[in-house]
Structure formats: C-alpha cells, structure tokens
Amino acid sequence: MKKKLLVVGNGMAGIRCVEEILKLAPENFDITVLGAEPHPNYNRILLSKVLAGDGELGDIVLNPYAWYAENSVTLHTGESAVALDTTARTVTCASGLSLGYDELILATGSLPIMLPLPGADKQGVIAFRDIKDCQEMMQAAKSYQKAVVIGGGLLGLEAARGLLNLGMQCTVVHLMDSLMERQLDPTASALLKADLEKQGMSFAMNAASEEVLGGERVQALKLKDGRILEADLLVMAVGIKPNVALGRSGGLEIKRGLVCDDFMRSSAPHVWAVGECAEHRGMVYGLVAPLYEQGVVLARTLCDMEAAPYQGSVLHTKLKVSGVDVFSAGEFMEAEGLKAYRVQDDFNGRYKKILVRGEAVVGGVLYGDTSESPKILKMMKQPAGAAGLAEFFAPPAAGAVAAGLGVEAMADADLVCSCNGVSKGTIIDAIKSKGCMNVESVKGCTNAARSCGGCKPDVQALLKFCLGNELAEEKQTVCSCTNLDRDELVAEIKAKGLSTGKEVRMVLGWKNEEGCSKCRPAINYYLNMLHPVEHEDETESRFVNERMHANIQKDGTFSVVPRIRGGVTTPAELRKIAAAAEKFKVPMVKITGGQRIDLLGVKKEDLPGIWAELDMPSGYAYAKALRTVKTCVGSEFCRYGVGDSTTLGIDLEKKFEMLNTPAKVKMAVSGCPRNCAECGIKDVGVVAVEGGFWDLFVGGNGGVKVKAGELLARVASPKEVEDLSAAYLQYYRETAQWNERTAPWQERLGLEAIKKVVLDPLLQKGLVERMNTTLATYKDPWAKAQEEKGFWDDANAVSLPKVNA
8 A cells, every 4th residue: 555655845855865765666655745826846046047037937847737747646736735644644834735644754844044133024035946036037127226135145136137137227235255255265256246237137245134124025135334225125135044834833943943863754743854944964965966965864764774874965056147157165275284386367367276285185266267176076085185286277188178188087986967966877877778968858868957057067078078069059849858959860860651649759769659748649649730630639648638638727726627618608507607606616606818718626536527517618728839819899889990800710719729739829800900809919910900801910929028010911802811821821830840839930030931831822722731630530539539538438428628619
C-alpha cells in the first residue's frame, strides 16, 4: 500500500526532492503538494530576468501543471498551511483544507524581511520575492517614474536593474559601504558599483532608512542623515528569514530554522525539512546547490535507499549581476592567518583573488570573467591546493581563449553545474553518447543550466570542446528529447511517411522513447496537420485539460465552459446552465471576457455528470483551438452598425470551432469601426465598414505582451471574410511552431510575406481547400476518448459533451 507523502512548499527545494523520489521509487508514495502561490513550480532565481525583460513568466516555469498530472502528484495551489499536528499527522490550511500524511516534508522556504519603518504599509511598498511582486513592479513602471530599492545585495541589484529596463529611474540605498558584501570583497564591490553606475543606477551608500513618506501611496523615502529620495515605488530587498511558522505550530525544535539531522529529519517523527527553512549543523542555506544536495539525501532516505549523510555545503556562488559575471567561494575577505593573491585588469574590467591558509586554498573571488571558477573549487577540495596557484595566475598563451583553457583543465569529476551537481564527465557523456548538440538538449539530459543559468557559458564551451566544427548554431529544438527543430521534424515526418507519435519517436531517434509533455502534444498536432484524413488523434498525447475536457484550477477543481457561439444564447440554454450549476453545487458562475459562461469549481468526479446535464457542446476553453468569436450586436440592433456582425461571428465560430491550431486562437467581429468587440487585439478581427466592406485585422494579442492586429485586407462579402480567414489560419497551422501564437508567428514571418501567400488567388484556393478537408474529416476528440474508454470510463461515466449542435 502506498504511503501518503505530503510536501508543504511548491518551490525549488521541495519539488526537486519530489523529482528525485519519482526517479527512485515512483510507486512508493501518493504525493500531495501544497503551494501558497497560485502557480506551478517555477525558478525563483530567474524572476530578475523576467523583470529585466529577458523572458516571460512562462519561461521560468520548471514543472508545468501537466507534469503534476502526468506523475500523479496532487497539487493544491493558493493554499497556506497554518497548523501542524504531529500526533494526528495532519496539516491544516487557512482555507480549512486538512490533509493527513504518513511522511511530511516541510519545504516552506523563507520570507522576505520587511523593515518596520513608519509608513511601510503604504501602497507601492513591496518586497521582491515572488511572481506577484514581479508583476506589481512591472505594473508600477507603466504609471510611475521613480523607484528606490533598499538593499545592495544580489536581489536588490537585480530588482534595480529590472526597474531600469522598465524605464524607471532607480536609486539603491545600502546600509554598508560595499555592495554585495556577503559575496564580494571591497575591490570587486567597487568594480561592480562603477559598472552599475555606467548603466544608469544611482546609489546611497552607508545610508540607513528612517521613514516612508507619502499619502495613501509612497512618495519618498527619508534617510536618517536627512536626505529625502523621491519614490513612486519602494522595493525592500534587505534579506530573508526561514519560514518556520508551520513547524512552530507543531512544536518542532527551532533555532534559526527547523533543526534537522544529517538526513534532514526534524525533531518530530515522520517530519522532514529541506531548503531555506531547514537548519543543519547551525547553518541555514539560501543558495540552490545546498538545497538540491539536501533534497537528494532526503529522497534516498525516504525511499529506504542507502544515502550518504548530508554534511553541509561549501558556499559558492556564480552569478550574472546586471550583466556582469561574478563568482565567490568560501572565505573571500582578508583576515589574520590568510594570505591573499590577486590580479586586477582594470582595462578589461577583470579581477581575481585567491585566499590561502597554509597550503590550503580556502576561497576566492572572480569578477568580469568567471570561466576559471571550476579551478578554484578544485583547488579548494585539495589539501595542498595552493600548489596550483602558479598555473592559475599564469597569463594565458597568446590567442588562447580563457573559457577553453578552463574546460580543458577540468577533470571529468569536476562540477560544471554546482546548482544541480552535474560534472564535466556527465555533460561530455550526454554530448558524445546521447547526441546532445546544444544547451537545451544538455539541460534536458542532465539538468545542467536548469537553475540559475550561470553555468550556461561553460556548457556551451564543453559543446564547442567536444563537437568543434560540428557544433551547430544554437537552435530552438522541439524539446530536449531531440535535436530536431520544428521545420526539421515536419520535413522528416513527410519524407519518411510517419503516421503515429510512436513511429516518430522511434524512427527519429528520440532520446526519451516515450517523449515528454512538451514534444508529445506537438508531434500529435503536426501529424494531425499533415495527415488530417489518415491520422487518428492520440488522446493520450494531449494535455491533461484536453483529456479532462475542462480547465484544471489551482485548487484541483475544474472549470467547465459550454459553447455559446458569438456570445448569443437562449433562455433554454440559460436554464440548462442554471440547473447544472445548482445540481452540482458550482461555487462560481462567471461571465467570461469571451462572452461565455464559466462554471468554476467543478469536482473531477462530477465532470461527466455536469456535461450530461448541460447537453451542450464544449466551448474548448482549454484547447489549442478556436476559443471564441466575440461579437457586438451589429446592424441588427445598434444604430451605429453597418454590418451584421452577430450572424457573421456565429458563422465563423461554427466553421472553425473544432479546428486544431498550434496555440489558442481568438476571433472577433465588430459591426462598425467603433470596434466594441475589441477586434484589434484578436488573432483574427473583422470590422464592418461603410459600403458593405469588411476589414480583416490579424496577429493581435491582448495578453501579457499586448499587440495590435495589422490590416490584412479589405473584402466585400462575408464569404470572402470566411475564405480569407481560412487561408490565414491554415497558413498559420502549416508554418507555426507548436505553442506559438499568431502574434509572434506573424512577427517572425512578416506580414508582407504572409500577404504574398494568403492573398495570392491560387495559393489562397489551395489553403482553403486544405482547411476544408481538415474540418470535414475532423474526428471529435471526445467521441474518440469515449470509444477508447479513457478518463470517462468510470462507474459514473455518461455521454460526452457535444461538439456540433
């Protein structure tokens, strides 16, 4: 019988431990994860990259919702655990949810320290710790100009760099006289400060904060020396403290953190701790590598496998701070009994320093070029590591590349990715034996560069070292299971006549024969697109939302959206929806932005029943397909209307509602240029204009990156609207990458290039014919799921939602 494993904390430490358990003994536990944030597991280290505009929030997700479902891990997001009963073995959340456990892992992480300044409760005073903080900072930058960051450590400097990128003026207030004094010596700190000032950052050093000024919202920060710094946004990045409240409620031993032994046991039976909340031998670690090392020991212990005791970690960090590479390890400040060796190259902005006690290297600092960090770590592990100093400080041979020398000097056992414990030998094996040809494929095979990303240059150097002239330019592969990109994959499917996902993976040499959550749905889509008549849709390769025919929510319930074409419904349909909502005690019934009705909070076991009660087609709110066609009332009722937008919108929705697309598609039809249906930010927007004409706007997006649609053409009839929309969507289907919305696809190809294809009469005719063939032969995925008796093969199974009404 499986044990109940409850993990409190959905962050990097807790989920890494779960990943290790799933590798070692996936059948041993029923795993449930509680996360206080309304998100799946994401890389907190890379929040600064999102803030700086180097990525989007979706880019930093480590384990998407589909991963939890595929590994039978129950996830409760937005749930704050508040009470622990170690006798009854239960954890209770603020919402009232109570869960039992056989084994409990506390991975509650840490909390940001907020200075108790007068006025600190004003709007615009925030920390920089999670996605919510990141979003608030990005939102503030749209309306305000001046920001102040309290704290000159790594997090504060990354917040300041991001705010500069967002167009804000930013001043960093730091209590000490050196930036990042916990990682850098005064020399490296001074170099960093000078580089950051060149980037536009301002500093108030040796400065203590006294009061937050302003009305309802912050307007300034007053310092104890009397200076007043104007601030529309105040970010506190002064440190973190272990989040031990839940452990305290259960009576666990606490000093700085939850006290643990060498196998991460807490003071209570069957309760373990890992990550920033755990205290081991008097140390609390805030870096990734120690947290992952703890997770490996704990996973092996829980799986009853031999595990070497955790004996602490050598503290070292390799980071890119606002575009500048820095590294520090062990002791980096001069002290009695230590001898310092250093080289400073002011012309190139590089600095390196080694500290020695006797014959042992005990620490070091690198600034500007961190390629030799593996050498420092190697010397620190050797009892007489100082013997290698002469070689370390020797100038490189003429024309030599420092990164190359670093790679050549490493032993196979030396760590390249300290965050994930990945050695040079492991990466070389992945390149030579497993066919990894780029950083993404190495990341998928080994986990190297998956966390902070600081080792990415070293991974690239190893690729160059191993492959030489064979090293291809870094490309966007379908996933880490293959070295093929989208175009190569589609070409191979065509050339070899492959017809199933299994065939594709076997014939094209997938590293993981079963594929992954990224490539399986992509392959299924490409096969559907290429062979609409012959290919049988592979339900098992669809995302969990599509298999469940509903959108999974953060609390594990589901959202059910029936189809309401063009936003037009009837009293009879409304009565059906009301009856279903009452019968299944739906917690929330919501009108959506797409003119539909969303039934939120439906239990998994009620999905078959609620669809039977509704007896309506699904609105595909979860699918990579046409979601909605939003309409205004148009000329039928509106005094400004010049076209029948409602009828046209319904006709377009009926035509395309079952269409598989690379990503979700939204359409809209407005009856006049007043554009009440918001056609300008849809994938396809149609606007009626005087004289019976219709303007088609394409490639719009109203999401995180708002993009206005561009005018594709003006046509004279609804039939031409339908044909041109079909041609545009079919060309998108045939050339876009999996999960690529029309906006980035159109930007990548260029509107003029798209026009040359879809407006050419002969090419347009071919696209429309292929679209009509696809729609005519489309296999209802729900009907197929019912035939195969998949998810719906329950004791309470009933008929599935319709698609065509």
